[in-house]
Amino acid sequence: GENVEQHPSTLSVQEGDSAVIKCTYSDSASNYFPWYKQELGKRPQLIIDIRSNVGEKKDQRIAVTLNKTAKHFSLHITETQPEDSAVYFCAAPSGGSYIPTFGRGTSLIVHP
Amino acid sequence: ETGVTQTPRHLVMGMTNKKSLKCEQHLGHNAMYWYKQSAKKPLELMFVYNFKEQTENNSVPSRFSPECPNSSHLFLHLHTLQPEDSALYLCASSQDLSRGNYGYTFGSGTRLTVV
Numbered sequence: 216g217e218n219v220e221q222h223p224s225t226l227s228v229q230e231g232d233s234a235v236i237k238c239t240y241s242d243s244a245s246n247y248f249p250w251y252k253q254e255l256g257k258r259p260q261l262i263i264d265i266r267s268n269v270g271e272k273k274d275q276r277i278a279v280t281l282n283k284t285a286k287h288f289s290l291h292i293t294e295t296q297p298e299d300s301a302v303y304f305c306a307a308p309s310g311g312s313y314i315p316t317f318g319r320g321t322s323l324i325v326h327p
Numbered sequence: 328e329t330g331v332t333q334t335p336r337h338l339v340m341g342m343t344n345k346k347s348l349k350c351e352q353h354l355g356h357n358a359m360y361w362y363k364q365s366a367k368k369p370l371e372l373m374f375v376y377n378f379k380e381q382t383e384n385n386s387v388p389s390r391f392s393p394e395c396p397n398s399s400h401l402f403l404h405l406h407t408l409q410p411e412d413s414a415l416y417l418c419a420s421s422q423d424l425s426r427g428n429y430g431y432t433f434g435s436g437t438r439l440t441v442v
Binding site for chain 2: 247249251257258259260261264304313314315317318319320
């Protein structure tokens with residue numbers, strides 16, 4: 216099955232700084248990489264995803280980069296705001312089943 | 328609401344009770360999932376249904392019993408649970424399993440406490 220490692224487990228930044236969260240995966244057949252944001256007491260929400268035919272995707276202040284050779288992908292948040300504080304999960308499906316394995320989550324804290 | 332509705336939002340049950348969690352989606356999705364989310368643990372996949380057929384049972388104890396009467400509804404029947412089963416139970420849906428990879432839409436979850 217897929218093995219997904221996510222780092223760091225906790226990330227504390229000042230408002231306005233950038234934040235980067237990285238995930239590594241093991242199944243070279245994986246071709247879809249989503250990121251979810253879960254605010255305290257709320258459901259996880261898909262915030263951005265990338266497919267293996269591109270190396271980078273941006274949506275306003277968030278971006279995801281993918282390095283298929285090294286088998287890792289990262290979430291980048293620029294100009295962080297307090298409302299970015301949440302737990303962020305990456306996921307990578309194994310090529311055979313399309314069911315993702317989730318990372319353990321990164322708790323991002325943005326200090327005003 | 329996101330399109331995936333879970334009821335109840337909170338549930339407290341004794342170890343000898345029987346209860347059911349309900350999930351409903353009107354997104355036209357054909358795959359539905361149950362996940363367990365415990366503190367300081369990754370999301371744990373429990374069950375997967377694709378076009379009403381169960382495709383995955385991730386070594387879940389038999390005190391959890393899923394039911395999928397149609398592509399829009401998913402249930403999780405609970406009986407004789409243990410305190411360690413206390414967690415947030417999340418339902419999710421996606422297009423389906425055969426069309427490649429698509430993101431999930433999660434419900435808001437049921438916070439279950441077993442006493």
